[in-house]
Amino acid sequence: MVEKFVSFNSEYLLKGTLTVPEESKEKFPGLLIISGSGQGDRDGNVKGIEINVYKELAEFFTSLGFVTLRYDKRGTHESEGDYHETGVWDLIDDATAAVRFLKEQPQVDPNNIVILGHSEGAIIAPAVHKKEEVNALILLAGFFGPSKEMLSVQNTMAQKEVEEAKGFKGFLFRILKVSDKLKKNQEEMLSKVMSSDEPVIKYKGTKLNAKWMRESQEFNGLEQLNGVNIPVLAVTGDKDVQVPPTDVKNIEGVVKGDAEWHIVPNMNHLLRKYEQNHTILGLMKEYKTLVGQPTDPDLIRILKNWVTKHIQK
Known part of the structure; x- marks a missing residue:
């Protein structure tokens, strides 16, 4: 070839x-x-x-x-x-x-x-x-x-893994309330993306392709x-x-x-x-x-x- x-x-x-x-x-x-x-x-x-x-x-x-x-x-x-x-x-x-x-x-x-x-x-x-x-x-x-359901499934899996983590890592996750913070960050990020009409935004110092995220939510x-x-x-x-x-x-x-x-x-x-x-x-x-x-x-x-x-x- x-x-x-x-x-x-x-x-x-x-x-x-x-x-x-x-x-x-x-x-x-x-x-x-x-x-x-x-x-x-x-x-x-x-x-x-x-x-x-x-x-x-x-x-x-x-x-x-x-x-x-x-x-x-x-x-x-x-x-x-x-x-x-x-x-x-x-x-x-x-x-x-x-x-x-x-x-x-x-x-x-x-x-x-x-x-x-x-x-x-x-x-x-x-x-x-x-x-x-x-x-x-x-x-x-x-x-x-709906692609928004895929994002929800992935986020739920990540939160479940954090909550079910074993050993010292699991102990730290629970003490630091990582699962709650993860969920809050995801909700805040998505809210900021969906309320914007800009193609690119920043969230906590990270550049996000907001246009792609909004269109994915609707696809x-x-x-x-x-x-x-x-x-x-x-x-x-x-x-x-x-x-x-x-x-x-x-x-x-x-x-x-x-x-x-x-x-x-x-x-x-x-x-x-x-x-x-x-x-x-x-x-x-x-x-x-x-x-x-x-x-x-x-x-x-x-x-x-x-x-x-x-x-x-």
Whole structure:
């Protein structure tokens, strides 16, 4: 396969990587990867945690005969713009521009395009399809419901972990009333964000992308899936603590096309095997232990079987 560094225009110039099968063929199906939230790069890496989630997925799908595109989000790494001023609908516009760019590539069949979204990418992928139609959606580790409920679930889990902490750490948490302070800070922060109309605000000295937070509170990924009449695959791991694993079942009865879902045993949010119990408070430390680990082979098997069934090459 051959990697090409490319750029395309949305509101700002965005930079990405196009991966093309080396074999000679007139046209290939195209696959766009939409990444999760945060400032990770197009390969799926953040400082100190280089797991290459999206690079591996791109190479896997290219090995199956796809031209794949992954890109740095607005205001991150090599792409232009301001990350902190970027809202959810800005991300949707950028991904829509990426689909159009992929369709224009001479090696790509514009009538055979798949979007693969991971985490937040899975949540917004159906909205991208509604702006620029594609032929299928693959939604990995997504949340299918009102996004404000996802934030509530994560906050509740964090508070519960603080309250149930053992040993000296638990003793300190209780003495310092960490759970109460955590809840109060979250409520104050959200109130300040929702009462503002500025794209960026500061809360206790920290810069917040308020526009993104407000739009996330109003966004409902399940509503965007309603009536989608193309094949949809949704997969989450049962060790995922960032989204409820059983949420993938919500696509049934909502998607009009062929809807298939899987909950993969011992797979976490970064699509790796993790047989221990994850914690919200210890995620970053735990994720660092996954560097060098391959994409979950059970997920790879599911993806390959689904592509064989639904995508003509």
